Amino acid sequence: MSPTTCTGPSPVRASWTEPEPPEPRTAWERKLMDDTMIRAHHDLPVDATSAARAEATGLRLVRLDNDDADEFAAWQRSVARGFFDGEPTEARRRAGMEFLGYRRLIAVLDPGAPDPQEPVATFASWAGGLSVPGGEVPSCAISSVTVAPTHRRRGLARAMMEGELRRAVEAGLPVASLTVSESTLYGRYGFGSAASAASLTVDTKRAGWAGPVPAGRVDFISRERWRALAPDVFDRVRAVRPGEFEMPGGHWDRFAGTRPDAEKPELLRAVQYADPAGTVQGLALYRIEENEEDFARSSVEISSLIADGDDAYAALWRFFMEMDLIGTVRIAEQTLDEPLLWMVADRRAVTVTVRDHHYVRILDVPAALQGRRYEAPGRFRIEVADPLGIAAGTFAMEVDAQGTASVREGDGDGESLPVRLGITELSALYLGEVSALTLARAGRLSCPDPVALARTFRWSAPANLSYWY
Ligand SMILES: CC(=O)SCCNC(=O)CCNC(=O)[C@H](O)C(C)(C)COP(=O)(O)OP(=O)(O)OC[C@H]1O[C@@H](n2cnc3c(N)ncnc32)[C@H](O)[C@@H]1OP(=O)(O)O
Known part of the structure; x- marks a missing residue:
């Protein structure tokens, strides 16, 4: 699958058919029908290393069958509890079965619990198209990450995340992405805040x-x-x-x-x-x-x-x-x-509050960087550190006058501008929101000419994710 295309089919059809599932209506749903690559990601078994880690503590890390109504209902109950929602109604369970069949569902089960089928941890992911400057790349979208308060801080979230990122790499997805409940959770896995969100409150009597x-x-x-x-x-x-x-x-x-x-x-x-x-x-x-x-x-x-x-x-x-x-x-x-x-006639009639929102994690540096366009040419030698070891390395990147990048592993030539940064910072730069100059000034990357790096990586259209997933 090329990094600039993302087509994909419903890996799983829900078994609940009352009433008949609607015909696929969105572009996403239509594409879900026939993409084997997305199905392959969905169907991969759980990561063996993470499963062994859970096993060592007496727990079971499993992938659930989307068509099993009882498994799905238990998973959905745990997710609802994790996000402080009420217990799902029958209508919600049915809607979940109907609409969430495309999600790869991960759960941790505790055989020692009074009800061992109720997950003590949950995780969902699926492959979809992430818009990037000048194009689109396939991304492993992640959602529904919860760990029961009875099982918190034992490494379950880390085990699920690390395992599922390895699976995304295996499936050939060049990036992963998610929206967050707390800013502090995902930097440790290499996610960078790539598209912030502004909330606007307008005093209409004053604005004009x-x-x-x-x-x-x-x-x-x-x-x-x-x-x-x-x-x-x-x-x-x-x-x-x-x-x-x-x-x-x-x-x-x-x-x-x-x-x-x-x-x-x-x-x-x-x-x-x-x-x-x-x-x-x-x-x-x-x-x-x-x-x-x-x-x-x-x-x-x-x-x-x-x-x-x-x-x-x-x-x-x-x-x-x-x-x-x-x-x-x-x-x-x-x-x-x-x-x-x-x-508006009166700017102070609009109050703007800014929050981090869409986080991105580059998994495959050449595929991700080649998947977007750039605003200025440049030659860089980018040294990337990655605490999970997934995307670490040194990469030669050349951007031509049309803004197209060619990226390969290696040192580049003597003309290349050296850049050293972590995968979190490279991921934060990816959508063109934060300037490389700002990250350099914040001590988050090192480069002798951050202005040149900023000119190449910036993008005039502001980044935005207009909803949560
Ligand atoms: C994409 C999404 O779904 S975002 C939604 C995230 N989920 C929620 O907010 C629901 C409520 N919270 C929870 O369910 C849990 O507290 C979780 C999922 C956030 C964390 O689960 P846990 O199993 O306790 O995390 P785990 O023990 O694996 O900790 C992993 C690391 O994250 C850190 N961590 C965990 N929770 C937090 C937190 N709330 N704030 C800061 N750091 C945290 C741990 O200290 C640990 O750090 P380290 O491994 O670098 O030393």
């Missing part, structure tokens, strides 16, 4: 619309129509925005509240923006939170805003900013460089 007024129209649509349109509009946005990830199965229905386990879907409102020719270029989902004390200062929570182009972006934001009875508009998971800040 100073942006363009596009010629198209904004209309209310049903949640079902939003669900049907969103994948295509999102895929157009994703193609040019590093940091976005191919939408995992089940997520569109979760956002739109069109899954059988949706909670209060009736509170969601959906709108679209169509250009004057009638082409839908933007979509948004939101809910209103009424302010009982002052109806004229109620709040809008935008849960999704997908804008393919500047007109769609301006039209949707203007729609929210000029709504009657609204005092506050909130949105999360935005880029660090939102045009909205330049579309």
Whole structure:
């Protein structure tokens, strides 16, 4: 599989068929149907080293059968407990079986526990497309990492992570990626914060619309129509925005509240923006939170805003900013460089909070670095340290005037600029968000000319992952 393509099929179909599973609707779901490589990753047995480590402490590290309803239900219960959710309802179990069949499910079982089938640790992964500057690479997406409070700090999370990263390497995936509950967890495994997220809170009474007024129209649509349109509009946005990830199965229905386990879907409102020719270029989902004390200062929570182009972006934001009875508009998971800040009359009406969000871990340095484009040519000799030994080495990297890189193991020539850094730092640089100069100033990499390195690795389109997985 080339590092710049990612196609992939549903490795597993859930056994629950009541009602009939829907036809695959998103690009992801369609692609899942026929990619043997993704199925191969899904079906690999558990890592022997990690399994032996668990065995030595009397525990069993296993890969679960997605089609086994009891195993899946127990795994899902443990994940819910790990993330402080309530016990999954029957509707949630069924939806999970239907929508999560593509995930490789790992569990740790404790034969000494009162209920030995209930996992004491969980882990999920799947192969999907990660948008990078100028392209897309296959990534091992990781989610649902939990360890029961009764079994914490015995190395179970480490055993699962190390084992699953080795499996991802074996499957030929050049990077791994995840979203995090805590910033402190994943740097030790070589993950770097590669796409941050900004939360915006707008005081609409103060902001004042100073942006363009596009010629198209904004209309209310049903949640079902939003669900049907969103994948295509999102895929157009994703193609040019590093940091976005191919939408995992089940997520569109979760956002739109069109899954059988949706909670209060009736509170969601959906709108679209169509250009004057009638082409839908933007979509948004939101809910209103009424302010009982002052109806004229109620709040809008935008849960999704997908804008393919500047007109769609301006039209949707203007729609929210000029709504009657609204005092506050909130949105999360935005880029660090939102045009909205330049579309309001009073900049201080917008409060921006920044958080680390999408973490990336390079597993195969040549494949990963060749999978993206660069903004300036350069020749580098990159020495990478990796505490897990997966991607350590010295690499000669040459970027031509078109921004295409050729990377191979070796020292390069005497003209190459020497760079020394850890895999966490190289991974953080990967999507072009943080500048190499900033990492050098922070003492996180060494290079005699960090400005040259920064010029090559930066990317003008800001990185962003607009959701959690
Ligand atoms: C991608 C995702 O799913 S993100 C979600 C992560 N999960 C959660 O936040 C759910 C609640 N938390 C948990 O379930 C657990 O505490 C976990 C999964 C975070 C950690 O599980 P444990 O089995 O206790 O971790 P383990 O014993 O393997 O520790 C591995 C390392 O991480 C460190 N570590 C573990 N938890 C934390 C923490 N909360 N903060 C900082 N360091 C931590 C350990 O000190 C250890 O360090 P070392 O190996 O470098 O010495």
